[in-house]
Amino acid sequence: MSRALFVGDKEYFPGIGQIHYEGPDSDNPLSFKAYDPDRIVAGRTMEEHLRFAVCYWHTFCADGADPFGPGTRIHPWRVSDDKMENARSKMDAAFEFFTKLNVPFYCFHDRDMAPEGASVAESEFNLETMVALARERQEATGMKLLWGTANLFSHPRFMNGGATNPNFAVVTHAGAQVKAALDATVALGGQNYVFWGGREGYACLFNTDTKKELDHLGRFLTMARDYGRSIGFEGTFLIEPKPMEPMYHQYDVDSQTVIGFLRQHGLDEDFKLNIEANHATLAGHSSAHDLQMAVDAGMLGSVDANRGNPQNGWDTDQFPMDMYDCVQNMMVILAAGGLGSGGFNFDAKIRRESTDLEDLFLGHIGGMDAYARALVIADRVVSDGKIEEMKAARYASFKQPDGRRFETGGMGLAELRDMAASSPEPELESGKQERVENLLNDYMFS
Numbered sequence: 022m023s024r025a026l027f028v029g030d031k032e033y034f035p036g037i038g039q040i041h042y043e044g045p046d047s048d049n050p051l052s053f054k055a056y057d058p059d060r061i062v063a064g065r066t067m068e069e070h071l072r073f074a075v076c077y078w079h080t081f082c083a084d085g086a087d088p089f090g091p092g093t094r095i096h097p098w099r100v101s102d103d104k105m106e107n108a109r110s111k112m113d114a115a116f117e118f119f120t121k122l123n124v125p126f127y128c129f130h131d132r133d134m135a136p137e138g139a140s141v142a143e144s145e146f147n148l149e150t151m152v153a154l155a156r157e158r159q160e161a162t163g164m165k166l167l168w169g170t171a172n173l174f175s176h177p178r179f180m181n182g183g184a185t186n187p188n189f190a191v192v193t194h195a196g197a198q199v200k201a202a203l204d205a206t207v208a209l210g211g212q213n214y215v216f217w218g219g220r221e222g223y224a225c226l227f228n229t230d231t232k233k234e235l236d237h238l239g240r241f242l243t244m245a246r247d248y249g250r251s252i253g254f255e256g257t258f259l260i261e262p263k264p265m266e267p268m269y270h271q272y273d274v275d276s277q278t279v280i281g282f283l284r285q286h287g288l289d290e291d292f293k294l295n296i297e298a299n300h301a302t303l304a305g306h307s308s309a310h311d312l313q314m315a316v317d318a319g320m321l322g323s324v325d326a327n328r329g330n331p332q333n334g335w336d337t338d339q340f341p342m343d344m345y346d347c348v349q350n351m352m353v354i355l356a357a358g359g360l361g362s363g364g365f366n367f368d369a370k371i372r373r374e375s376t377d378l379e380d381l382f383l384g385h386i387g388g389m390d391a392y393a394r395a396l397v398i399a400d401r402v403v404s405d406g407k408i409e410e411m412k413a414a415r416y417a418s419f420k421q422p423d424g425r426r427f428e429t430g431g432m433g434l435a436e437l438r439d440m441a442a443s444s445p446e447p448e449l450e451s452g453k454q455e456r457v458e459n460l461l462n463d464y465m466f467s
């Protein structure tokens with residue numbers, strides 16, 4: 022059954038139809054060259070593997086404004102001075118975009134979808150009103166919600182943080198927003214709920230009680246978990262690590278920091294990680310590293326797919342297109358058995374200088390094709406098994422009886438010492454880094 026590509030009498034992206042797979046030989050920029058939703062790779066369709074999501078904030082809210090100048094893009098869904106009327110037209114534009122792009126999922130912050138009101142109750146009412154409309158649109162289009170979240174960083178009251186704010190009165194507002202955003206996520210059948218630290222961090226150690234703030238964060242997340250479960254949220258709670266921006270120090274620095282925090286607070290059964298490529302690079306890691314750390318802990322939840330700019334450390338949120346990064350990320354994800362209830366959310370924005378409405382499509386098409394290509398290449402790497410075999414061979418000594426005994430706790434430090442003393446100097450064993458890197462190029466380009 023073919024579905025209407027937009028609702029009502031206004032089409033926000035005229036002249037653009039549904040984007041289809043046309044293959045690598047097509048010269049139509051508004052087509053997929055690699056992303057073929059029904060193509061089977063490693064036993065699943067591309068759509069099932071990649072579970073692409075469009076984010077509301079960069080795509081429909083951000084107009085290109087930066088600290089040096091105002092927005093450059095005109096949003097045709099800004100139709101009046103009435104904020105709720107704009108929220109409705111924005112939603113129509115959003116669902117038209119989702120349908121035309123042919124993605125299965127979307128993600129939103131409460132404030133992306135519904136404007137803040139003059140009171141907590143009015144903000145809740147605004148969100149409930151928009152959620153009711155989103156539900157209708159989801160039913161009409163088949164779109165699903167990958168995750169919802171609350172914006173605890175834009176309003177001036179959150180300048181010193183939300184859950185970690187030194188002022189309890191602000192913490193209550195953070196609680197009110199997260200409660201409403203959880204209600205919204207459940208009402209929309211959201212498969213996950215995300216906490217990104219926002220301003221959960223600090224600027225100056227002299228005026229900050231870090232222990233207290235981190236304890237408050239643990240308490241707050243526990244309350245959110247308990248509330249979510251009490252209203253029937255069965256999905257995964259996700260924390261999205263980021264080391265800085267906007268705060269000088271953010272508490273959720275990287276995968277390993279967050280994993281330790283979740284375990285310390287007994288939250289590791291309900292929470293996993295949402296790894297954003299550009300956040301990992303801000304932390305001085307590759308995104309594949311942060312993904313691997315999450316996989317090793319059994320806590321990989323979802324991905325915010327984007328990239329930074331290699332020339333600076335900022336969170337530039339560009340669309341992914343660096344194939345080495347995409348392939349390395351997909352290798353980790355595929356070897357781990359996939360993303361489960363997570364997906365690839367494009368937390369990415371087109372550049373300030375990209376001012377055509379069509380550019381929103383081009384950015385997403387490029388990102389989707391990049392990860393579709395990466396999936397095919399990663400499948401080649403993983404199913405061939407050569408790189409994995411080389412990795413395993415480096416640890417072969419732990420398959421021998423003494424190595425096994427060391428791993429399983431059957432040995433003390435003194436015995437370890439005696440073995441060193443009674444054995445010849447270990448032979449140098451090459452890590453063969455160049456060999457595996459060359460192999461990766463072979464998989465990518467031959």
Ligand code: XUL
Nearest residue numbers: 170217261297325336368
């Ligand atoms: C900010 C960021 C957020 C989260 C959701 O850097 O990544 O958009 O993904 O709050």
Ligand code: CO
Nearest residue numbers: 261297325368
């Ligand atoms: Co993000």
